[in-house]
Amino acid sequence: MDVTKKDLELINQLSLTELKAEEVYAFRVVCCDNLVDRDYEKFSDDALDKMAELYAGKPIISDHLPMAKNQAARIFRAQVEAEGDVRRVIGYAYIPRLDSTKDFIESIDTGLKKEVSVGCCCNRRICSVCGDESGGCGHRPGKVYDGKKCYRILDGITDVYELSFVAVPAQPGAGVVKSFGGDNADEVRAQGDCGELEAQLINVEIENLEREIDNYGN
Numbered sequence: 001m002d003v004t005k006k007d008l009e010l011i012n013q014l015s016l017t018e019l020k021a022e023e024v025y026a027f028r029v030v031c032c033d034n035l036v037d038r039d040y041e042k043f044s045d046d047a048l049d050k051m052a053e054l055y056a057g058k059p060i061i062s063d064h065l066p067m068a069k070n071q072a073a074r075i076f077r078a079q080v081e082a083e084g085d086v087r088r089v090i091g092y093a094y095i096p097r098l099d100s101t102k103d104f105i106e107s108i109d110t111g112l113k114k115e116v117s118v119g120c121c122c123n124r125r126i127c128s129v130c131g132d133e134s135g136g137c138g139h140r141p142g143k144v145y146d147g148k149k150c151y152r153i154l155d156g157i158t159d160v161y162e163l164s165f166v167a168v169p170a171q172p173g174a175g176v177v178k179s180f181g182g183d184n185a186d187e188v189r190a191q192g193d194c195g196e197l198e199a200q201l202i203n204v205e206i207e208n209l210e211r212e213i214d215n216y217g218n
């Protein structure tokens, strides 16, 4: 992915040292979308917009490759991109080209599909059938009511956490892996600043932008 002048400005706001375009490797991360997942949950449009706002500046760390913290990839901007009815939060990330980041860059560059797990914090889950937020309405996600399948709408994003590379699941298409009420939730609850929170882990994939240069920067 080519780094535009504007991108480089954003990158240098985050970088400790002034980087030139040729010293930067940039790529795209699909963070999440607005589709109903296999747990019958989906993000609201507001949630996606908020996440795009919050992802800017967040690091992407790797548990495979030993890298110093300041060498981790970092999202320098994020935006919601629509393709038909599907809206996706796309993060644009960079990593400095160094000897120590060569392997990391190569693994993305070769087009290997990598998974990253992402954590976010939301305080509203809304029933698609009746709009209830208490969880006590009795409508069951996945069940059909008046011809429409019930799901929960995730809204009220209060925070997103760093993204991290994880091992690619043994089963392809294993889908979204989420855990509510995990360690992160407890951690944020302890701070007491955003009410009833749920930490959510979502498997997302990295796209190799080399193939999509045409769509970028136009």
Ligand SMILES: [Zn+2]
Residues within 6 Å of the ligand: 127, 128, 129, 130, 131, 132, 137, 138, 139
């Ligand atoms: Zn309901």
